[in-house]
Amino acid sequence: MSKTLKECRIPPKKRELFLQMRIETSEELLSYYPFRYEQLQCKPYDEWKTKDRIVIEARLITYPRSFRFKGSRTMTKFQVENEDDVFDIVIFNRPWASKMELGQTLTIIGNYEGNRKITAIQYNTKPLNEQLGIQPVYSLKYGLTQKNIHECITRCYETVRNEIADDVPSEYIRRYRLLHKRDALRMMHFPKSNEEVAQAIRTLKYEEFLKFHLAIQLIRKQNSESVLKEGKHFDFDDVFRLANHLPFPLTKDQVKAVNDILEDLQSQKIMYRLVQGDVGCGKTVVAGLAMYACCLAKKQAALLAPTEILAKQHYQSMKNLLKSTNLRIEVLYSALPTVIKK
Incomplete structure (x- = not known):
């Protein structure tokens, strides 16, 4: 199953960042699991409450303006409009947001501050209906973003999915109603429901413990044959x-x-x-x-x-x-x- 990140069409700069995380192969990248999941649901505007996590799809109607404060930190402000109202958006440390074009349709995820004000956590140009549902959240390091990691894992999975073999014997898969490794990795990184996440975790944990148990048994067998110690004397x-x-x-x-x-x-x-x-x-x-x-x-x-x-x-x-x-x-x-x- 394992291929190099280059073979998985991961861009050179991203490969360098993953190398700092000691990730060099497709197997290691696909084993970089989310640490939690977010459930993206589109809640009607009249149900929004202050501090709610919300997601909206809206059209950019003012040019974004970026301001610097506290050294290298930035704050970008702009307005968007959808069928419900006009909203004031603030997003921090995204200076490139100022390059957006008027009329662009954006999906914005953030916290509602009341009075039609939203502090955005992230934004993108992908249609909202393609993003609703459960989304993986990865630990971020060395400047990588959630989008970076998700795109790289997608490329990696698409490259090797037909070559992913089961490490757990088929007898155990049937006996304990486990998933095949390929399906477990798909559900871990691209789940359609919380139930799929639970199934994937169950399978991957079983595989991990099976490998650990076999490794300990092997070490134990080797040591029992070659390493002896003096027995302790007590009653x-x-x-x-x-x-x-x-x-x-x-x-x-x-x-x-x-x-x-x-x-x-x-x-x-x-x-x-x-x-x-x-x-x-x-x-x-x-x-x-x-x-x-x-x-x-x-x-x-x-x-x-x-x-x-x-x-x-x-x-x-x-x-x-x-x-x-x-x-x-x-x-x-x-x-x-x-x-x-x-």
């Missing part, structure tokens, strides 16, 4: 003796998870495990008991957290769990003074 009873001091009994699933982890720690194979569960189901206790087993084996253990707040919460949880032992417990995060970190 299971000592670990569960600590668990008996908890103010609540472990659930059957927690006991099983702890047993599986302890067996891995004592073996010569590298452990690859994911503990999955809802918030508050007791995953931290399982991790704490595994860390305690490492300490019983005369080793150190560390629990990593993505935020300072979570690190502090885990620190307090570990203190409560291990308060009956003489183990030293510390917490480290970036805001701590350097002296304490050392």
Whole structure:
């Protein structure tokens, strides 16, 4: 499926911008998914309220005038007319808007400010009826616009759509009622409804997790055959003796998870495990008991957290769990003074 962006007829300047985003092939560009979607609906003028997001099709009746302020920022003003009324339009940082010609028919998307005033977010000359419905919104970088990205993805998809192969086996596609990859990409970038977006996300997420699972299985298999470690020495009873001091009994699933982890720690194979569960189901206790087993084996253990707040919460949880032992417990995060970190 994969072709270069040049083969997909992406202009040179756009290819340079995509290269800065580490996008070099059709596969990478088609994997640049929208981060949200907008529903464009044409609401009757008499239903407009201040701050509403509106879309109108109207004819340009005054020459646009651009003004500079705060350095390089610009503000462009003009008037448009449709069958409902005459509207004053303001759009920021679009100096090229001053080159529009009188009589042009524009589609304007923006926020209604009341008194027939609209702050435009974007405008184009494409007929309104071709733009209504659900529209993808992409993360913008390096000067690219939504129009740029949409046009490039359109060219890319049209070039390779007949060559897009399924990475998920056909048996799984049938069993789990997934889409074919070509259809999923079409619905992701050019959806006709929210239902199509949901179907595309479901299929692409399944593919991503399947690839991740297979990669982990491959690494696990390779390491089990070639990488061995020294098993840790500790007594299971000592670990569960600590668990008996908890103010609540472990659930059957927690006991099983702890047993599986302890067996891995004592073996010569590298452990690859994911503990999955809802918030508050007791995953931290399982991790704490595994860390305690490492300490019983005369080793150190560390629990990593993505935020300072979570690190502090885990620190307090570990203190409560291990308060009956003489183990030293510390917490480290970036805001701590350097002296304490050392």
